[in-house]
Amino acid sequence: MANPRFPDHTALSDRARRAVDLATRAGRRLGLRVDEPRVLHDVFNVLVHLAPTPVVVRVPSLARTPFDELEAKQRRELAVTGWLADRGVPVVGPSPLVPREPVEIDGTSLTFWEFVTETDRLADLPQDDAEALQARFAEQTGWTAELHRHLADYPGDLPVLAPLVPAIGSALEALREAPQTLTTADLDRAEGEYAALETLVRDLPARFPGTRLQALHGDSPAYNVLRTAEGHRFGDFEDVTLGPVEWDLTLVGPLGVEAYERAGGVRVDRALLEVMEGARLLQVVSALSVVPRMPELGPTLEPMVAMWRERPPLTADHG
Missing domain, CATH: 3.30.200.20 (Phosphorylase Kinase; domain 1)
Incomplete structure (x- = not known):
């Protein structure tokens, strides 16, 4: 790859x-x-x-x-x-x-x-050049609109938002046994958010009228693009799922969302995107459950765990 x-x-x-x-x-x-x-x-x-x-x-x-x-x-x-x-x-x-x-x-x-030979890797960009990194993700998020057009026609059966429910629930159970850097209050909040998320996933079209569920990449496709001499390719579809396109657009930033809207000729539901971004951060919190087997992952996750703590808790009343 x-x-x-x-x-x-x-x-x-x-x-x-x-x-x-x-x-x-x-x-x-x-x-x-x-x-x-x-x-x-x-x-x-x-x-x-x-x-x-x-x-x-x-x-x-x-x-x-x-x-x-x-x-x-x-x-x-x-x-x-x-x-x-x-x-x-x-x-x-x-x-x-x-x-x-x-x-x-x-x-x-x-x-x-x-096997794909990658060129022009993200790691080759100056990592302290925020403008260049934002431009890269905006371009790749624009490409995501094309991917979604094709995925919308996928005829097979897929579960709805499988990376969230029940995946997060089982990870939180493990964290209750070995909480890592999470406090009891953190765990209580995470479990409350997961309960709200179960309700939101079950009732998503009703809570966000006009939302169309379709096949998605499932794991931030703009972050899973390989650039090659022949053009870009999307990879790592292991979380493929049904859901709203907003799930694939989490954490790409305003420029990325605007690029997606220009490329796709569609309007992203900002309220639904906000909910999906809360769900994405809860997913990151749940990923702390693997730290006992990969300790070096802990420091990598902590900045996003801090982002989660700073946000208002996700509730079933969103939307």
Whole structure:
């Protein structure tokens, strides 16, 4: 899916080394040549390039999801991205070298994807140049309007806002046992917001008249774009879901929303976007549940946890 970041295996985490082993064995079992497997990414998932074969394996490393639910989620992602790729939509699609289905090995479910050479990476921009970064996200959010036009025609069945309900609920249960940096008041607030969110998700069209639920990327597509010599491609559809387009537009900023409206010729519901941004921050809070298995993630999440604390609590009365 991208260029190697960790070619030196001595620098890998234990979970990444395990992922390389699983991906290599699964790839060879499928008849793929694997000489120099390389880790491209190591956060919630580990991405392993089965070099020299142009295949990337996504290995879940922090998922709390039961195996059968994880596999169902992966099948939805493969179905949606495969459907988009077959229609020429710019996505990182399932690898054409293996069947479009999850692969089970040692109790873990893996998925296989095209290898894409990334150019003009976000990391190459000056990270202290806020204007350049905002312009980048505005452009990529404009591209999201095109993606949504295609996704609106997706004929398959998808759950409604699956990244939120029930996913956040199970994470909050784990945090009650091991709260990390959350106080008792934080946990009480988070659980109250989740209860409100369950109500909002169930009654969304009634609470926001005119809202149309459609297939979505599910995880901020403007942040999941690879730029290549041939153009941009959207990747990482593992949270694909039904929902309002506002869910895909969270945290892109006013310039990004305006770019989306210009590109799509549609009006974004600012009130619904505000609710979805509250839900996104609650999702970030729930992600603290994986910190015991990945301690380095904690400091990365804390600035957004602070943003959550500063906002008024999400309630079912929104909208």
